[in-house]
Amino acid sequence: MGLRDRIAAELTTALHGGDLKLERYAAPPGDPGLFGITPQDPVWRVHGQATGMLTGGFAALMLQSLHPLAMAGVDQHSDFRADPVGRLNGTVRFITTTTFGSAPAAREVIGLVRRIHTRVHGTAPDGRPYRADDPDLLTWVHTAEVRSFLAGHQAYAPRAHRLTPAECDAYYRQAAPVAEELGAREVPRTTSEAESYLTRMRPHLHATPAALDSVRFLRAFGRTPRERLAVRLLMNASVGLLPDWARAALGIHRPAPVRTGWDRPLATGLGRTLEWGLGPSQIQAAARGRLAGARQE
Structure with a gap:
């Protein structure tokens, strides 16, 4: 097996559990998806850019951890320490299916997550007290996530593929219905609304011992030395995507020159290597084929 094939196999296992389940994206022909997302839409572009999603995903986990109730739910109910790869697979499956999948597939994963949420309290x-299906908590988790994904895209997508300010607003609008299907309310729909929301939330946020432990766990994660190195580089890069106040709350002291002159170039190089190894996305190709059926009909 060549280097490219090894990278593709390792990433497919780590992110998708080894099976892409392309039927979720390829059928039924002509299905527009639950939210009508097309390859030209900002949500497709952001969620389809691997380096931005990897760095943004780590940033999202750190930012989300600053909400004591959200972190308590993860700490007391999630199996992320015992089975971090399985937890990652579930998150990736939800994002890819709601973005690129058919309407039936998206409804299925949304229904599954809603059922899980009812048991987390x-x-x-x-x-x-906390409940994972609390609308306000769902809004926090969603906003921290999409804000981080967008920051990752804007930092690590090729410059010509980055979003304009208007497209950034469109990204928030297009991502909001997924959160609302899960039960979130008053979901930010523009960059300005998202940043205002984070400002309002700041008095309610702080790093609990569980949050600090989760960050330490993430930085040390990896099943092999190669995987641990990749995670460390991506985690360092994700620190640069956090707001200054979030880094301070988590006790992360990484000077700006290090973040911009060291972390970002290393993550950019790693990301290009991983994207080369993955090659063109089979998931996106399957989704395009399904959507092409809609245009032909």
Whole structure:
């Protein structure tokens, strides 16, 4: 097996569990998807750019961890420490299916996540009750996630493929219905609304011991030395996507010259290598084929 094939196999296993399940994206022919997303739309472009999604995904996990109730739910109910790859597979499956999948496939994964959320509830260490299906908590998780994905895309997509300010607003608008299907409310629909929302949330955010532990776990994750090195480089790069106040809250002290002059070039080089290894996305190709059926009919 050549280098490119090895990279593709390792990434497919790490991100998708080894099976892309292309039937979710290829059929039924002519199906426009639950949210009508096309290859020209900002959501497709952001969620289809591997380096931006990898760095943005790590940034999202760190930012989300600053909400004590969201972190309590993860800490008390998630198996991310025992099965981090399985947890990653589930998250990737949800994002790819709701973005590129058929309407039936998207409804299926949304229904699954909603059912899981009803079982996630408890009491945080500070004594407050929480529920994963709390609309306000869902809005936090979604906004932290899409804000991070967009930041990753704008930092690591080829310059010609980055979004204009108007397209960034369109990204938030197109991503919002997924969160609303899960039960979120008052979801930000523009860059300005997202940043205003984060400003309003800041008094409610801080790093709990569980949050700091989760960041340490992420930085050390990897099943092989090669995987641990890749994760460390991507995690370092994701730190640069966080707002300054989030880095401070997590106790991350990484000077701006290091973030821009060291972390970003290394992550860019790693990302290009990974994207080369993956080659053209089979998932996106299957989705394009399904959508082509709609144009022909």
